Amino acid sequence: MTDWLILSGIPVVVIGFMLRLNPLLVVTAAAFATGLGAGLAPVTVVAAFGKAFNDNRYVSLIWIVLPVIGLLERYGLQQRARGLIAAMRGATAGRLLIGYLLLRQITAALGLNSVAGQAQTVRPLVAPMAEAAAEQSHGPLDDDSRDEVRAFAAATDNVGLFFGEDIFLAIASILLIKGFLEQNGILLAPLELSVWAIPTAILAFLIHAGRLLRLDRRLGRRAPR
8 A cells, every 4th residue: 555655646746737736836745745655754755855955956046047137138138139230240140040059069069058048048149139130131020030030049059059069078968878888788988979979060050050041041032122
């Protein structure tokens, strides 16, 4: 019977999500129910929560960064970014995003994955700058074009991170591949795997850069005459 009580957190999650309750509250209640079902005292369960939070406290730093970004946006960060692009001649959305793609791949290859990201840079900086560059080159954007520019800004960050991080030796994906190959009798050093990730990253850069240049051409065809 005790073994079944350990699974008591599962129905708590199911019922909580069916009722559309706060996900954080549901997960906390499920973990608490699982702990009690395993025979732990309430104080022990709370202590486990505290230990988990302390061990993963750096994850919660994002909750400090996000309000700072919100304040910067409120006091004109996006407007400053747009103004900077407006002062640059020859800037287009595609060229700007190609530069960001190169920067994102290089920093990811060095293990600096958190230097940029969707919340940190794309929404407050990169997307507004790409929109401003598109407007400067092709005039006012309609809603579909504006959404497309924003989507490409987000996609550029994803492509740069995904294909750049595998070049870094200590990234989780490289270690996972190394462990899987060792289980099957293939011994490779992490450096060997990282080196073979370089051609893939270069091809990803060239392919996505071509897509970004095509974006410029599409925006040019849609521009009002």
